[in-house]
């Protein structure tokens with residue numbers, strides 16, 4: 001075993017990078033899922049002790065698919081051995097490389113299947129530098145004790161800004177005027193073109209994106225109402241309404257920001273369009289299934305809806321190209337023929353800032369996991385954290401025991417660690433996998449080795465890590 005290196009993040013670097021994180025102003029009071037930024041939920045300890053992994057060589061990191069430079073730098077600054085590749089790898093090459101590494105960072109193209117993960121004998125954590133995680137076999141990873149992190153909310157601000165742009169563009173029919181000019185037509189009109197000041201914006205789903213949007217819209221002189229299944233604190237002077245029908249009837253501009261769920265499928269259909277004010281507008285940058293598009297086409301043809309902006313569709317092509325036609329969605333041509341309709345190819349979250357924020361958030365989650373064992377934000381393991389050990393606790397060690405969630409396991413673990421002074425301990429389970437963290441005081445290197453070997457020999461063991 002080679003000696004471990006000092007791998008603690010420098011607080012000033014993290015603070016500088018953190019300013020790029022685009023978390024919602026509302027995240028602290030109503031993070032709707034368990035995946036809020038870990039940064040918003042852990043308070044750094046100033047004299048935190050630099051923990052080092054026991055029984056691990058220098059941490060090796062493999063970054064594929066051109067992971068953003070901001071994330072790369074955070075990992076390099078830890079002193080990890082970082083290998084960076086611009087593309088994904090064919091499966092056989094991936095298997096060769098993954099055998100060696102403790103950390104892998106991917107985006108959406110690299111498939112981490114059971115076959116690949118079986119070979120990843122040293123792997124402790126996967127960072128998905130993107131929103132989705134369906135490219136990873138999450139269950140298999142959990143069963144091997146491999147944590148998976150992603151960045152579901154780093155692009156919230158980008159989506160909110162796009163929607164603000166679309167509200168003005170629809171109110172002024174900018175898409176049509178621009179198309180006409182591209183075709184050589186000068187068509188200076190003011191009929192049915194409006195300022196947005198004083199109009200009412202109705203937000204459906206007041207989560208990370210909806211809340212950002214609320215603040216921006218009010219700053220531009222709009223009144224904001226919102227509908228959400230949760231009872232939420234309004235930002236500014238926004239007002240929560242009790243029913244979707246109420247929102248549909250009151251708002252001049254309606255924008256959808258709900259997740260894709262069975263309950264949100266076709267949530268905006270014929271009955272909802274019939275509730276809308278004549279001449280109002282609809283925006284959907286959430287998921288394609290939320291709006292019934294044939295019903296929207298009818299509502300636009302009848303004049304009920306004066307304009308719409310769509311960024312998402314029930315079927316979306318896998319790559320860029322000439323694909324937005326009737327073969328993809330049977331109403332594609334009807335949709336494209338409508339006036340004052342802005343169509344964008346799922347670019348709501350696609351900005352340089354969002355990529356950078358994703359890089360920072362995932363890299364920080366990875367370093368926290370490697371250095372401290374904190375699983376806050378993990379998508380496949382229970383979320384467990386303990387406050388950092390401090391310099392005043394020099395002979396402490398942190399035991400992390402990932403194990404099968406079977407009866408009697410805690411008794412056996414406590415038989416191993418119970419002879420020592422356990423300062424603090426936390427455990428939680430998710431399905432068949434449980435995660436235990438315990439800080440033990442006054443331990444020597446020999447004791448740590450003994451603890452490690454005894455925990456490794458338990459039949460409930462999935463993975464043991466000791467940091468000291």
Ligand SMILES: NC(=O)c1ccc[n+]([C@@H]2O[C@H](COP(=O)([O-])OP(=O)(O)OC[C@H]3O[C@@H](n4cnc5c(N)ncnc54)[C@H](O)[C@@H]3O)[C@@H](O)[C@H]2O)c1
Pocket residue numbers: 032033152153155156159204205206207208209210227228229230257258259260261263264285286287311312346347348349350
């Ligand atoms: N266009 C893009 O590029 C892009 C980028 C990021 C996110 N998104 C999508 O935007 C949507 C919102 O994202 P977010 O980060 O704000 O999510 P979020 O989880 O922070 O917020 C969603 C909100 O919707 C509410 N909600 C859930 N079901 C509802 C229902 N039936 N009726 C009313 N409210 C309901 C929740 O309570 C929550 O407050 C998601 O569908 C996400 O996939 C799109």
